[in-house]
Amino acid sequence: MQRHPLSPRLDHCPEGLPRAAYLGEEWFGREMVTIFARHWLMVGRLADFTPGTMRRVRLGAAEVVVCRLADGSVSAFHNSCRHRGSELCRAAVEPLGKLVTCPYHAWAFAAADGRLVSTAHAVPTDDFRRNDHGLKKVSIKIWSGFLFLSLAADPPPLLADVPLTTLDNWPMAELQTGHRHEVELACNWKTFWENYSECLHCPGIHPELCDMVPVYGRGIMGASEALGWTPDAPATANLRPGAESWTLTGAACAPAFPGLTEAERRAGYTFVTLWPSAYVVAHVDYVRLVRLMPLSPTRTRLIAEWHFAPETLARPGFDAAEVAAFAKIVLNQDAAAAEMSQRGMTSPSFAAARLMPEEYEIHRFHQWVLAEMEPQA
Ligand code: FES
Ligand SMILES: [Fe+2]
Known part of the structure; x- marks a missing residue:
């Protein structure tokens, strides 16, 4: 089976960042200046x-x-x-x-x-x-x-790769924070982002999520990553039949935001990645934010928030924590995976990762980090 030229899969298996990028004080200090003091x-x-x-x-x-x-x-x-x-x-x-x-x-x-x-x-x-x-x-x-x-x-521009209009159909300015989850992770900030950027770990780490999003159960984030994929392959739904949103039951916790297109409703989730500090996931009924704050080469604060329409939060008996519970299961699994990965990288035998073709987004992230750390003209 061939990799279609339009597939995001890599056509080679590149090396990842060196060990010092995850453990070294000097590397971390340079990132604080070149990335976190600039973006x-x-x-x-x-x-x-x-x-x-x-x-x-x-x-x-x-x-x-x-x-x-x-x-x-x-x-x-x-x-x-x-x-x-x-x-x-x-x-x-x-x-x-x-x-x-x-x-x-x-x-x-x-x-x-x-x-x-x-x-x-x-x-x-x-x-x-x-x-x-x-x-x-x-x-x-x-x-x-x-x-x-x-x-x-x-x-530099806020969203280099994502149109600023991506969330225009969500009533973003009106949404209110209904739930917050804050935790300190024993990993480098990039270790968390790398885990976020691939789904090879999904079948082994995220049983609940793979049930919700069947394509994740194949170790990929979207059909175009599969070997043998062609652009004329029929599009398949992201969520399992009957599911509308990332909740424990799959049922939306509120009526879908009225401004969404049919495609946005069907997609079930819209990711906006904002390197280096956050990502946003917009669902049909609520929006989730995850922020990362590097504390040291091996410590990162993670803050997750769930944002709802005011009328949803005001509904008698509405429980934002219950809505958050599904994504929190996934987030905790990811946090544990990132910490496990970080611990393994402290081994003196670890020099650098070897990336697989499905890890194209990690490769792109590494290229971005390296380019950002070059002295700016
Ligand atoms: S007024 Fe003296 S340090 Fe601020
Ligand atoms: Fe994950």
Whole structure:
């Protein structure tokens, strides 16, 4: 059986990234600069940043404070005072008025734009230029109701490969967080992404998911990956007959979002991959978000959220945790697989992976990581 030229399968078996990419402090430090200090990083739903509060957020190796002003506007700054560097926001969330006041010597900055407004008890001499001592800004972007931040002044496009219109038929701006699951994984952030990028592990690791999505049970993510596939092969449904969404029973937890096309409804799931920090899965009845936050070469924080229409959340007896239970089973299986993979890579015998043709997406990810780590022109 031949690989069709339009199939995403690789036509060779390339080597993966070297061992140091998963274990080395130096490699990790370079990634924090070249990838995590440059790209847009997802920090959650804008609606979850309550007006009148500021919140600490970790962005790669940096601590950032996100200010949501009472009027709903958003600003973000490095969480470091321009006097002697103290942190500004100490708790996870703090109340916010018009000023961000440093807890050390009370310098005050305008929350809207970071301007230095007051040096409190200190009386500077004439050589001190107030305008040079505003808070260091962090770039902001909002897409589909999600808030993204970047430490770069001029970040690359948010979605290099995915049309920005992908979720336009979902009422994204209205959705509210109904359930959150947070866990620290003992693996490199790339180990989690690699596991996300292939389905060779699905038959062995995900019995429930393979029952829901029969093609996964064949170790592939879509029919075009199968050997012998041709573009004129009849399309098959993603979900098993009768299933509408990723829930324990397969039944949707709410009426399908009214704006979806027939094809979007039939697909059962629409993935949007946002390297390096998140992916979104839009179902007919809810949307799921998974965010990754690298903590060290071998630790990664994972935050998963389930977003629903407000009227779904308000329905008497509605249980968001029950809806989340199906994807949580899958997520826990993936987390265990990523940790198992990471443990094995600590073996002194491990030098680099050897990728299979079905692992084309991992290969693409590796090429992306390597290209990002090249010095930028
Ligand atoms: S370090 Fe912030 S006011 Fe002194
Ligand atoms: Fe998986």
